Amino acid sequence: SMAPATKDAFARNEDGTAVDPRAFQKAIREDPVRLEEASKDPEVAKVLLGEDMNALQELLRSYHLAEKRRRSDMAHRSTDAQRVSATVPRDSVAVYDALHKAGLQYGPAFQLLTNIHVPDTTN
Structure with a gap:
């Protein structure tokens, strides 16, 4: 299938993996800001910029899960914790x-x- 040239290299699947891991990786390499961010953690950089596409996808998937968990924790924390901690009527x-x-x-x-x-x- 012919993919359109203007395709978003950072496009992600439902599970957080890259739609096109090689394009994703190339786009990171070509973006100085993202490349610098990615290089801050040597372990992450090794996977993000390395040859192992499965490892890259796994990293993206676990990052996506962690992000989802963080968002839902934040949502719960914001209402419940505020209700619990804010007890003085004003x-x-x-x-x-x-x-x-x-x-x-x-x-x-x-x-x-x-x-x-x-x-x-x-x-």
């Missing part, structure tokens, strides 16, 4: 006032907030 008017005095303008998304809790900093 008057929304006072909070808005404090934000305003700090020079923070709040947009329409914040204007309906009535139930504001902050972390307990007494201990």
